[in-house]
Amino acid sequence: MTATVTYVIEGSEVTGLARFFELFGEAVNGPGGYFGRNLDAFADCLGGGFGTPDDGSFTIEWRDHALSARALGHEETARRLEALLPRVHPANRARTERELAEARAGRGPTLFDVLVEIITDRTAPGTLRLR
Known part of the structure; x- marks a missing residue:
């Protein structure tokens, strides 16, 4: 073993x-x-x-x-999403923006x-x- x-x-x-x-x-x-x-x-x-x-x-x-x-937590999550946003594929931009808004509001994973x-x-x- x-x-x-x-x-x-x-x-x-x-x-x-x-x-x-x-x-x-x-x-x-x-x-x-x-x-x-x-x-x-x-x-x-x-x-x-x-x-x-x-x-x-x-x-x-x-x-x-x-x-x-x-x-x-949410603050670090928002920081990561903000950094990703300029590079995100256009097809994923709206989803990333929603996730960012949620993180900024202290919600979501x-x-x-x-x-x-x-x-x-x-x-x-x-x-x-x-x-």
């Missing part, structure tokens, strides 16, 4: 989405380690081949996740929600442990 590897994210160190990616990369691959720099790349990395065990036997312990939830969803969708049940 393979031992399960645990990757620890210190939620108190998450100050925004870029910092989350840095922390996760370092947790998996050591100082300066890469594990995605955007949501799509992060999801791809969770699929394997970027430092996690090939058999998927790992856990993610996200400590002080409530602090991360605040840092990755946050980046924290999206990250949790990506992790739970891309890993085995019970992999994510919010502490």
Whole structure:
């Protein structure tokens, strides 16, 4: 039986989405380690081949996740959408503008929600442990 590897994210160190990616990369691959720099790349990395065990036997312990939830809340979500808006495909512009309006109003899913969803969708049940 393979031992399960645990990757620890210190939620108190998450100050925004870029910092989350840095922390996760370092947790998996050591100082300066890469594990995605955007949501799509992060999801791809969770699929394997970027430092996690090939058999998927790992856990993610996200400590002080409530602090991360605040840092990755509606304000950070709006900032990300504002940065994406100039580059978004015209077919997706109206949807992105609606999502931005919702985030600015403090409604809708946050980046924290999206990250949790990506992790739970891309890993085995019970992999994510919010502490």
